[in-house]
Amino acid sequence: MNEHSTASGTDTAPGGAGTGREMWGSRFGFIAAAVGSAVGLGNMWRFPYAAAEHGGAAFVLLYVIITFLVGVPIMIAEFGLGRSTRLSPIGALRRSGGPAWAPAGYLFVGAGFLILAYYSVIAGWVSRYALEAVLTPWPADAEAYFNEVSGNTSAVFYHLGFMALTLLIVAGGVKAGIERVSSFAMPLLALILVGIAVWATTLLGADEGYRYYLTPDFNELLSLDTLAAAASQAFFSLSLGMGAMLTFASYLQRDTSLPREATIVALSDFGIAFIAGLVVFPVIFAMGLQSAVSESTVGALFIAIPGAFVEMGAVGRVVGILFFVALFIGAITSAISLLEVVVSSVVDEWKMNRRKASIIGGIIIALIGILPARDLSVLNAMDRVAAEVFLPLGGLVLALLVGWGPAGRSLDAFAEGASPRTRSLLIGWRWTLRLAVPPLLIIVLSRTIPAGIDAIRAIGG
Numbered sequence: 001m002n003e004h005s006t007a008s009g010t011d012t013a014p015g016g017a018g019t020g021r022e023m024w025g026s027r028f029g030f031i032a033a034a035v036g037s038a039v040g041l042g043n044m045w046r047f048p049y050a051a052a053e054h055g056g057a058a059f060v061l062l063y064v065i066i067t068f069l070v071g072v073p074i075m076i077a078e079f080g081l082g083r084s085t086r087l088s089p090i091g092a093l094r095r096s097g098g099p100a101w102a103p104a105g106y107l108f109v110g111a112g113f114l115i116l117a118y119y120s121v122i123a124g125w126v127s128r129y130a131l132e133a134v135l136t137p138w139p140a141d142a143e144a145y146f147n148e149v150s151g152n153t154s155a156v157f158y159h160l161g162f163m164a165l166t167l168l169i170v171a172g173g174v175k176a177g178i179e180r181v182s183s184f185a186m187p188l189l190a191l192i193l194v195g196i197a198v199w200a201t202t203l204l205g206a207d208e209g210y211r212y213y214l215t216p217d218f219n220e221l222l223s224l225d226t227l228a229a230a231a232s233q234a235f236f237s238l239s240l241g242m243g244a245m246l247t248f249a250s251y252l253q254r255d256t257s258l259p260r261e262a263t264i265v266a267l268s269d270f271g272i273a274f275i276a277g278l279v280v281f282p283v284i285f286a287m288g289l290q291s292a293v294s295e296s297t298v299g300a301l302f303i304a305i306p307g308a309f310v311e312m313g314a315v316g317r318v319v320g321i322l323f324f325v326a327l328f329i330g331a332i333t334s335a336i337s338l339l340e341v342v343v344s345s346v347v348d349e350w351k352m353n354r355r356k357a358s359i360i361g362g363i364i365i366a367l368i369g370i371l372p373a374r375d376l377s378v379l380n381a382m383d384r385v386a387a388e389v390f391l392p393l394g395g396l397v398l399a400l401l402v403g404w405g406p407a408g409r410s411l412d413a414f415a416e417g418a419s420p421r422t423r424s425l426l427i428g429w430r431w432t433l434r435l436a437v438p439p440l441l442i443i444v445l446s447r448t449i450p451a452g453i454d455a456i457r458a459i460g461g
């Protein structure tokens with residue numbers, strides 16, 4: 001017996017192994033939920049823009065390397081910690097590392113609060129775009145429309161609506177809520193997006209869009225800022241560094257191979273992000289709206305793309321509806337994973353029931369989100385600090401805990417359910433966590449911490 005099963009054998013904490021924790025209904029359900037968490041606004045909104053900004057295909061290449069060199073190893077670590085302890089982050093870190101590691105769990109939950117609070121604001125804009133694409137005539141002026149949607153009243157209203165929906169799904173439970181929604185929504189999202197990408201190849205001027213997206217500029221790779229951008233994008237997109245994947249794995253049976261599941265999730269996440277770029281740029285370039293892309297990240301998605309759809313007339317309307325529905329699906333399945341971290345922590349730590357925890361957690365986050373809904377500089381600062389500082393910091397904690405600390409002393413928790421060959425690969429995996437991941441994340445943090453501080457200073461300005 002390894003230390004984990006021993007620990008869970010003497011389980012006293014609420015929600016620990018053997019105390020009837022709710023489990024996923026199927027392996028597919030778990031993967032759908034994990035991919036649902038990963039695939040979201042980060043893929044369809046942040047990724048294409050970051051790639052175009054930072055050297056096109058060269059960035060994509062770097063991003064893939066980081067996804068598999070850093071992202072997959074951290075995901076395996078999160079999966080193993082969650083599955084072996086059957087606890088959410090605070091308890092999982094305490095159980096696997098000892099009391100000294102528990103504060104890091106609070107950092108994770110705090111990151112969940114912050115990220116969901118502003119994520120829901122952007123998701124609220126998306127909700128209105130999707131809804132009005134179906135119900136109302138197209139806006140004539142895309143920029144004026146965006147200003148209205150992101151203006152105080154509308155943004156707060158749709159943010160609260162989106163949070164209410166997120167809360168309802170999470171309150172419904174792991175199987176009946178999260179798994180049920182993700183299992184049908186994620187295949188649908190993939191189908192829609194691939195369909196639109198194929199259609200986009202037929203657009204006049206598409207090749208210019210592809211060129212803008214993918215022309216490699218290898219000079220960009222020499223800059224540490226590009227490295228920091230790729231790494232924080234990878235953490236955000238893969239939902240790593242704050243225990244979302246850890247929490248989902250705490251509902252997982254012991255007979256699945258964690259390295260295999262992590263690879264599947266990472267490949268799906270990258271695939272969707274890459275395909276999103278194959279939609280976004282041809283559409284924008286076909287309509288000659290490239291200037292809007294360089295103005296801001298927000299502009300790329302919320303002004304240029306709808307603007308292009310509007311100009312395409314009836315076809316644009318159909319595609320536009322599909323695009324924003326896909327974006328909405330991505331956003332809601334990601335938001336539920338963020339709320340789940342908070343809810344399951346409250347359930348595990350304070351023995352509160354799920355429904356009550358969902359309502360209280362959801363309401364607090366909804367209230368915090370009113371600030372970024374009313375002020376884009378707050379939203380920007382929250383994104384900088386939570387996504388670019390907290391997540392890499394959380395990744396560093398996980399790499400140290402599993403690579404050097406007590407949690408990785410035995411590999412059993414991570415190897416259970418995997419083939420013997422995969423087991424031997426895990427030795428290399430632990431060395432990656434020990435030697436490659438920490439220095440890389442320290443470099444990333446040395447860039448993102450000053451940028452985060454600047455963003456906080458810029459609030460209100």
Ligand code: TRP
Binds near residue numbers: 043238239244337338
């Ligand atoms: N990965 C999601 C996206 O790309 C966002 C997200 C969901 C997330 N859960 C998370 C980000 C946990 C960081 C941590 O849109």
